[in-house]
Amino acid sequence: xxxxxxxxxxxxxxxxxxxxxxxxxxxxxxxxxxxxxxxxxxxxxxxxxxxxxxxxxxxxxxxxxxxxxxxxxxxxxxxxxxxxxxxxxxxxxxxxxxxxxxxxxxxxxxxxxxxxxxxxxxxxxxxxxxxxxxxxxxxxxxxxxxxxxxxxxxxxxxxxxxxxxxxxxxxxxxxxxxxxxxxxxxxxxxxxxxxxxxxxxxxxxxxxxxxxxxxxxxxxxxxxxxxxxxxxxxxxxxxxxxxxxxxxxxxxxxxxxxxxxxxxxxxxxxxxxxxxxx
Amino acid sequence: xxxxxxxxxxxxxxxxxxxxxxxxxxxxxxxxxxxxxxxxxxxxxxxxxxxxxxxxxxxxxxxxxxxxxxxxxxxxxxxxxxxxxxxxxxxxxxxxxxxxxxxxxxxxxxxxxxxxxxxxxxxxxxxxxxxxxxxxxxxxxxxxxxxxxxxxxxxxxxxxxxxxxxxxxxxxxxxxxxxxxxxxxxxxxxxxxxxxxxxxxxxxxxxxxxxxxxxxxxxxxxxxxxxxxxxxxxxxxxxxxxxxxxxxxxxxxxxxxxxxxxxxxxxxxxxxxxxxxxxxxxxxxxxxxxxxxxx
Numbered sequence: 001x002x003x004x005x006x007x008x009x010x011x012x013x014x015x016x017x018x019x020x021x022x023x024x025x026x027x028x029x030x031x032x033x034x035x036x037x038x039x040x041x042x043x044x045x046x047x048x049x050x051x052x053x054x055x056x057x058x059x060x061x062x063x064x065x066x067x068x069x070x071x072x073x074x075x076x077x078x079x080x081x082x083x084x085x086x087x088x089x090x091x092x093x094x095x096x097x098x099x100x101x102x103x104x105x106x107x108x109x110x111x112x113x114x115x116x117x118x119x120x121x122x123x124x125x126x127x128x129x130x131x132x133x134x135x136x137x138x139x140x141x142x143x144x145x146x147x148x149x150x151x152x153x154x155x156x157x158x159x160x161x162x163x164x165x166x167x168x169x170x171x172x173x174x175x176x177x178x179x180x181x182x183x184x185x186x187x188x189x190x191x192x193x194x195x196x197x198x199x200x201x202x203x204x205x206x207x208x209x210x211x212x213x214x215x216x217x218x219x220x221x222x223x224x225x226x227x228x229x230x231x232x233x234x235x236x237x238x239x240x241x242x243x244x245x246x247x248x249x250x251x252x253x254x255x256x257x258x259x260x261x262x263x264x265x266x267x268x269x270x271x272x273x274x275x276x277x278x
Numbered sequence: 279x280x281x282x283x284x285x286x287x288x289x290x291x292x293x294x295x296x297x298x299x300x301x302x303x304x305x306x307x308x309x310x311x312x313x314x315x316x317x318x319x320x321x322x323x324x325x326x327x328x329x330x331x332x333x334x335x336x337x338x339x340x341x342x343x344x345x346x347x348x349x350x351x352x353x354x355x356x357x358x359x360x361x362x363x364x365x366x367x368x369x370x371x372x373x374x375x376x377x378x379x380x381x382x383x384x385x386x387x388x389x390x391x392x393x394x395x396x397x398x399x400x401x402x403x404x405x406x407x408x409x410x411x412x413x414x415x416x417x418x419x420x421x422x423x424x425x426x427x428x429x430x431x432x433x434x435x436x437x438x439x440x441x442x443x444x445x446x447x448x449x450x451x452x453x454x455x456x457x458x459x460x461x462x463x464x465x466x467x468x469x470x471x472x473x474x475x476x477x478x479x480x481x482x483x484x485x486x487x488x489x490x491x492x493x494x495x496x497x498x499x500x501x502x503x504x505x506x507x508x509x510x511x512x513x514x515x516x517x518x519x520x521x522x523x524x525x526x527x528x529x530x531x532x533x534x535x536x537x538x539x540x541x542x543x544x545x546x547x548x549x550x551x552x553x554x555x556x557x558x559x560x561x562x563x564x565x566x567x568x569x570x571x572x573x
């Protein structure tokens with residue numbers, strides 16, 4: 001809707017605040033990127049300028065010496081596996097909650113809603129103890145199971161809301177034709193729910209990729225730790241070489257920025273569904 | 279009969295996997311955590327029941343109280359910083375007051391996609407002696423030896439962190455409000471403006487009242503998010519120096535996993551939940567009063 005011409009002061013205000021915050025948002029990221037191509041000494045001497053030569057050595061060393069390659073692959077593994085399972089489980093629950101008309105569904109749905117308010121911190125101690133007792137502490141399985149669980153409340157909320165809005169007629173026709181509920185799930189619900197599956201998957205993927213506390217507490221081996229924890233121990237503590245630190249941060253940032261630029265529509269829809277986690 | 283069995287069987291087949299994982303990993307540990315909070319336990323042997331001792335110790339610990347103060351400042355900056363700013367950006371974009379809205383929206387939202395740990399370490403660099411902020415301040419103040427001193431002051435150590443939180447999360451609120459502004463029918467706004475309502479009146483009388491429930495909901499999540507703030511501060515300062523930038527979640531984490539006080543740590547985590555619930559109830563009390571007044 002166009003704004004009327006009398007609104008010049010509003011426009012001036014609007015432009016200045018937008019431009020200011022945009023500069024504030026991207027300058028640190030541009031500075032990070034240019035600094036990552038400078039050797040340590042140049043970062044200290046000349047923090048503002050562009051790199052004199054585009055120095056790639058930082059990245060090579062961070063990737064191998066800092067084990068960022070290992071962390072990166074672990075992050076990919078955890079995010080893909082846990083996100084896929086969360087999405088599948090949430091879609092199953094969403095289907096039954098929205099379409100089966102069982103009274104107990106209301107109770108389960110309320111439990112999941114409660115789960116939205118519960119933070120990782122309030123379960124981390126018992127979880128740590130439980131995982132140690134059952135022997136899955138410090139294993140990949142011990143990371144994936146909590147990831148699945150913490151992704152569920154929001155995903156179930158999204159899936160149920162979406163599937164409630166779909167007319168019952170398709171499903172009823174299939175039932176009359178003798179289809180089983182599992183066939184309906186597979187051949188009717190899944191195709192119809194594609195947009196919400198994309199939103200669920202991408203939103204959950206982002207939170208799993210960025211997750212920190214669970215991996216920090218539940219694992220202690222380099223071989224199974226994820227990128228945020230690896231970057232924290234490498235760039236935060238061990239390395240006094242700023243060039244290495246910056247390249248490690250860039251390695252942690254670039255995949256998510258690309259991911260966002262490709263999938264921004266779905267991601268924003270996930271956030272805009274009314275609730276954000278942080 | 280056969281059909282009803284099949285329906286019930288399918289229900290559980292589809293619902294149970296998620297439910298089992300959720301109950302085992304989230305619901306059961308929460309209950310476990312409550313009972314642990316009344317005990318003294320270092321992870322070995324049996325927990326020793328100590329009643330309310332952990333809670334009393336925590337509430338009379340000056341480190342905890344300073345952490346609580348910092349948490350409340352984070353709540354403050356979320357509710358009175360991120361939410362209004364996010365709303366202003368959404369409003370500007372929705373009313374098309376600037377050209378290239380899509381570009382601005384993408385850029386302002388960008389920080390939220392980056393992991394808190396990366397954001398923390400990036401801003402540590404920005405504030406460091408060879409960082410962007412320092413270089414900038416040296417130009418402005420014409421003092422070639424300027425360095426930020428806030429981190430070493432007990433009362434101010436949290437301020438740069440508050441700024442980074444604002445930087446990081448404002449985009450989230452913008453996107454939420456933008457999506458909800460788009461649900462308001464344009465014809466209502468047009469009609470008001472044909473009747474001679476100014477931009478300010480349209481905002482006050484039509485848009486703000488209809489956005490009020492959404493703003494109240496986001497405030498709830500801002501509060502619970504602020505009280506569990508951990509990743510960013512842990513990676514930025516670890517709560518230091520000398521607990522100056524401590525928050526409750528870090529207090530809980532350090533006591534549990536550095537000092538092996540599992541019961542004590544559980545009590546701290548229960549306090550986080552109780553505080554969230556308490557603040558949310560206060561917020562809802564005021565929201566209801568305002569809604570009633572708006573009639």
